[in-house]
Amino acid sequence: MKRQCLLLFACWTVLLICVPAMAHHGTSVTYETGKTITLTGTVTEFSFSYPHPQLYFDVKDATGTVQHWGSEFGPTPLMMKNMNAGWSRDSIKRGDAVTITCNPHKTPGATVCLTKELIINGKPLALTAGAQPAVGNKKE
Amino acid sequence: MAMRVPGVAIGLLIISVIGLSQTAPSGTGAHTKTATPFDHRNLTGKYHRESEFQTYSNVPGGANELQAFLLGQAPAPRKLNVPTEEAPFTAAGQAAFDKNIPSYGRRITEPKLGNDPQGMCDPWGVPRMLNGQVAGPHSTLELLQTPGRTFMFSEWHHDYRVIYTDGRKLPALDEVEPRWNGYSVGQWEGNTFVVKSLGFDERTWLDHNGYPHTDQMQLEERYRKLDADTLELTETITDPQYYSRPFKSDRKIWKLIKDGAKGWDEQIYCVPSEEFKFNKLIRDGGAGKPQ
Numbered sequence: 565m566k567r568q569c570l571l572l573f574a575c576w577t578v579l580l581i582c583v584p585a586m587a588h589h590g591t592s593v594t595y596e597t598g599k600t601i602t603l604t605g606t607v608t609e610f611s612f613s614y615p616h617p618q619l620y621f622d623v624k625d626a627t628g629t630v631q632h633w634g635s636e637f638g639p640t641p642l643m644m645k646n647m648n649a650g651w652s653r654d655s656i657k658r659g660d661a662v663t664i665t666c667n668p669h670k671t672p673g674a675t676v677c678l679t680k681e682l683i684i685n686g687k688p689l690a691l692t693a694g695a696q697p698a699v700g701n702k703k704e
Numbered sequence: 705m706a707m708r709v710p711g712v713a714i715g716l717l718i719i720s721v722i723g724l725s726q727t728a729p730s731g732t733g734a735h736t737k738t739a740t741p742f743d744h745r746n747l748t749g750k751y752h753r754e755s756e757f758q759t760y761s762n763v764p765g766g767a768n769e770l771q772a773f774l775l776g777q778a779p780a781p782r783k784l785n786v787p788t789e790e791a792p793f794t795a796a797g798q799a800a801f802d803k804n805i806p807s808y809g810r811r812i813t814e815p816k817l818g819n820d821p822q823g824m825c826d827p828w829g830v831p832r833m834l835n836g837q838v839a840g841p842h843s844t845l846e847l848l849q850t851p852g853r854t855f856m857f858s859e860w861h862h863d864y865r866v867i868y869t870d871g872r873k874l875p876a877l878d879e880v881e882p883r884w885n886g887y888s889v890g891q892w893e894g895n896t897f898v899v900k901s902l903g904f905d906e907r908t909w910l911d912h913n914g915y916p917h918t919d920q921m922q923l924e925e926r927y928r929k930l931d932a933d934t935l936e937l938t939e940t941i942t943d944p945q946y947y948s949r950p951f952k953s954d955r956k957i958w959k960l961i962k963d964g965a966k967g968w969d970e971q972i973y974c975v976p977s978e979e980f981k982f983n984k985l986i987r988d989g990g991a992g993k994p995q
Contacts, residue, residue: 593812594987613978618986634991636982640972674989 595667595678602665603633603677607684610656617643619679621662633675635666637691651689660684742932744895747854751935751958753843759809760835760911760939761789762954789952791915797946804914808836811914815983820914821907823983825974827884829908830865830901831923831939833858834956836912844970845958854890854897862973867899877902882919884908897927910941918945933960 605623617637622630637643656662662684666677682689756762793801805811805818815823822828828836833856834845846857852870857863865885874889880903888901906919921943928936939953985991 593814611978611981613982614973614975615979615982616986618982620985620991632992634985636986669989671989673992675992676986676989 594670596670597667597678599668600665600680601668601677602663604661604663605633607656607658607660607662608632609658610653612640612643612653614640616640619656619662619664619682621664623675631675633677635664635677635679637679655689656684661686740932742929744929745892745897746849747847747897747927747929747935748849750844750846750961752961753845753956754959755955755957759913760831760915760953761791761951763790763810763913789954792948792951794944794946794948797916797943797948800916800946801914804909804916806909806912806914808912809914814988816988821909822974823979825976825979827863827908828858828861829884829905830886830888831925831941831953832909832911833861833863833865833885834925834937834939835910835953836860844961859970860972860974862971874900874902877920877922882906886923895928899923899925899927901925916946917941917943920945930957933962934958935960 603621603623605621607619607621609618609620611618611620617640619635619637621633621635623633624630662682664677664679664683665681666679668674669676679691682691791797791801803819805813805820807813807815807818807820807822813820844859846859848855848857849869852868854867854869856865856867863885865888867888867890869890871891872889874887880887882903882905884905886901886904888899890897890899892898901923902921904917904919904921904923906917906921908917909915910917921941924940924942926938926940930936935958937953937956937958939956940950941947942950
């Protein structure tokens with residue numbers, strides 16, 4: 565019974581996060597492109613690899629339980645070009661504070677999302693080729 | 705001002721002569737009807753795909769819509785520069801197509817539920833190398849003409865093929881073992897570079913949408929320079945087991961990257977260990993599960 569209550573609470577929390585953000589159009593097999601969620605956590609790994617860079621981070625819920633999350637970025641070659649726009653593969657490190665806005669995975673319960681906006685240690689990072697972050701971010 | 709006109713003319717003449725001297729034997733000379741002379745038979749250079757990245761025959765629902773989605777953009781309006789054609793499948797061809805579950809296009813499926821060779825980093829082969837690329841930096845294609853051979857390099861998968869231009873004839877289908885990129889010979893027909901190939905490994909697909917072929921497929925590619933910077937490609941496959949008649953591609957357009965040699969090569973390999981991790985943890989949604 566206790567487990568069922570926790571499950572119900574978890575589902576309700578997800579609904580609260582996702583439903584108000586339904587605004588975009590578009591389809592994909594992997595992500596709910598019409599929904600965005602915002603998560604805050606701590607980076608555990610930044611994998612700048614093929615075919616899309618991936619960010620792994622831990623998020624604590626209201627009860628203190630840690631959830632392991634993963635998010636993907638645009639295609640790696642595009643991200644490599646972004647390096648020239650002010651950041652590098654070292655711009656994100658284990659232990660960094662991350663705030664991410666993203667489209668959630670379509671699979672119920674999957675803690676994975678598609679990165680749309682990213683703030684590392686309080687500094688926004690540009691995610692698409694040619695785009696500039698909201699706040700200037702010099703390469704460190 | 706009067707002195708500049710001959711200067712420009714001399715400059716164009718020098719450029720034209722240099723261009724001719726760097727290419728395979730032509731015999732046709734530079735084009736004289738356009739403002740900028742160019743050698744129709746100089747294909748060497750690095751190109752970026754400009755036409756739509758959809759399917760072999762450009763039917764709706766292809767990779768560029770997905771690409772636009774990943775970038776958070778609306779898909780670019782389709783240029784529809786050419787007629788599109790659905791595949792003239794035989795019953796066997798339709799059955800083979802239905803078994804191919806791609807990771808792209810209108811039948812896009814999660815990696816764990818599909819069988820796209822891309823998911824295993826298997827070679828794309830020819831002609832997927834020509835048809836399967838998405839818009840953006842993946843899409844460069846580099847041609848290098850040398851005596852007797854023309855090399856074609858595809859940045860995505862960092863793969864190349866060889867087109868023999870030394871006058872050899874294609875072997876008979878029953879004389880060759882199928883290979884990923886098949887066996888290719890090229891020759892000039894006027895100002896069109898015609899490449900004929902056979903002996904393809906049937907594990908590859910024609911494109912991102914999972915169009916199948918047998919190892920009996922024969923491919924003809926026709927390359928033509930429309931101007932100094934524009935390369936046109938059309939393909940025709942003949943594969944009677946899967947297609948009821950020769951199946952012609954749409955018209956692919958490539959643009960020369962004038963500063964293509966200045967940057968470093970991107971070395972976009974498909975790395976199996978990275979591909980598997982990405983599919984398992986991200987695309988298949990496993991990041992939060994015990995590993």
